[in-house]
Amino acid sequence: MEFMPQMQMHQPTSVEDAVSLHGAAPDGRYLAGGSDLLVNIRRGIEQPDSLVYVNNIPEMRAITETSDQITIGGAVTLRELSGNSAVAEHFAAVAQAAGEVAGPSHREYGTVGGNLCLDTRCVFYNQSEWWRAANNYCLKYRGEICHVAPGGKKCFAAFSGDVAPALLLFDAEVEIAGPDGRRRMPLADLYRNDGMDHLTLRPGELLVAIHVAKLTTSISSAPIASAYAKSRIRGSIDFPLAGVAVAMAVAGGKITDLRIALTGVSPLPFLAKGMDDFIGREGDETCLEEIRDKIRTQAKAMKTTTTPPHYRRRVAGALAQKLAASIF
Ligand SMILES: Cc1cc2nc3c(=O)[nH]c(=O)nc-3n(C[C@H](O)[C@H](O)[C@H](O)COP(=O)(O)OP(=O)(O)OC[C@H]3O[C@@H](n4cnc5c(N)ncnc54)[C@H](O)[C@@H]3O)c2cc1C
Ligand code: SF4
Missing domain, CATH: 3.30.390.50 (CO dehydrogenase flavoprotein, C-terminal domain)
Structure with missing residues (x-):
């Protein structure tokens, strides 16, 4: 593991401030629980010059329920998500998936936003700096070949977040805030089939919340x-x-x-x-x-x-x- 580099840390309390702080430091990253990002920084895979911490933004910390939908803030922890009774009642798979992420201490501070925006993983990539250097790195970062498919130019690193597939079952939508304001899109559209660049987020965009419509019965009225x-x-x-x-x-x-x-x-x-x-x-x-x-x-x-x-x-x-x- 590498030492933590010098970085500036911002702790905004609103979505708009978070986006504008990120905009002022385009080489920065959003930081939520840090259970993936900080590991990657210590491995020398990520080298941001500043971090915009999003867990102090009240709007992103709440789970709210209305008669027809549930909104999950991007900075809701996995423990909160897995233990929420409304989520468990309407979207059992989502609560179960959140409860299956990592171990209890990770779920205490790891967030659903961080889980959905998790980097892709590969045994040739998630290694220490000296290990990757000794293997001439790889296409995803600093190298010229893919060790998984050496002849090609595509990265197959796997998305390994647990919560996304469960939310996909229910046509969840994500609310995104960025330099051009807010937008909503289907969660499915957040992803592309490219291990090197698997998120469709534009520079500086923040996942503010997930909206999931309640769907208690199918077309045939069966639960x-x-x-x-x-x-x-x-x-x-x-x-x-x-x-x-x-x-x-x-x-x-x-x-x-x-x-x-x-x-x-x-x-x-x-x-x-x-x-x-x-x-x-x-x-x-x-x-x-x-x-x-x-x-x-x-x-x-x-x-x-x-x-x-x-x-x-x-x-x-x-x-x-x-x-x-x-x-x-
Ligand atoms: C030992 C170990 C085991 C693990 N096991 C699992 C596992 O079984 N399943 C699993 O899914 N994960 C696992 N993880 C990864 C991680 O703990 C979880 O995925 C966690 O949910 C990540 O959330 P976080 O808040 O800590 O994200 P962070 O590390 O803070 O961020 C992760 C990424 O998302 C970005 N980001 C964070 N929040 C936002 C946001 N709101 N908008 C836009 N971008 C954002 C960050 O910039 C970063 O790129 C494991 C990690 C470790 C260390
Ligand atoms: S390019 Fe992607 S799939 Fe190939 S070795 Fe690197 S991380 Fe793995």
Whole structure:
């Protein structure tokens, strides 16, 4: 680990001040819990000259509920999110995913905004400066080749945040503030399939809040249940090798709605395709195995962890099968 470099620290109490302080120091970074950013700085991967700390902004610290939606401030901690009764009631997978991030002490200060804006990860990148230097660095930072796919020019570092797939199930929207004011967009549009540049945020933009509309019933009026599960090396504290979120409604023993989202297996979290094919099906063994296989083919994990890609693909399918079976 490197020493912490000299940096200026700002502690604004409003979104507008945070954006303007960031604008005055374009090489700066927003800092929330710091559980990812500070590690990257100590590894020499990130070298900001200033930090704009966002956890003192009241607007970003609250979870608010109205009759039809829940708004989660970007600086709400993972402990607060996982323990919130309204979130657990309407978006069980979101509360579960937040409770599965890292270990209890990280969840105490790690935030949902930091989790959604987490950098992508790779076993050739998340290493100390001397390790990366000894391996001639890599495309994502300072190097000229990708050690995962040496012939190509694409980075496959995996997005490994737990909460994003769960929020994708519910068509969550993110509220963004930046030098040009505020805007809202679907959470899915926050990400692109590029391990080197996976966020679509424009320079200086801050994730202020997440808005999720309550969706208590599907088209068929059947209640929607949801759940999240992940595979990880250390059960007590670790990033997902593969993370799976499932939302499903069942009426009369048949699927009336099915959504599955994945994390940890590509540079972006995403909703799996082709889930409507299962509408009208009974949750028998054949159906569950087909769900497993469809997820497995879409989980295109690369060699970005010490665990082999084929295991991560298989476990993604198995988790989807297990979660779907638990909801039936
Ligand atoms: C040992 C260990 C295990 C971990 N395990 C997991 C795990 O299992 N699952 C998982 O998902 N994560 C894991 N993490 C990563 C991290 O703890 C969490 O993802 C956490 O939610 C990050 O939030 P933070 O507030 O600490 O983010 P920070 O570190 O403060 O920020 C992360 C990034 O987001 C940016 N950012 C922060 N807030 C905003 C905002 N509001 N708007 C725009 N940009 C913003 C920062 O500039 C930075 O680039 C682990 C970390 C460690 C050290
Ligand atoms: S996928 Fe390749 S370019 Fe990206 S971080 Fe890993 S080694 Fe580097």
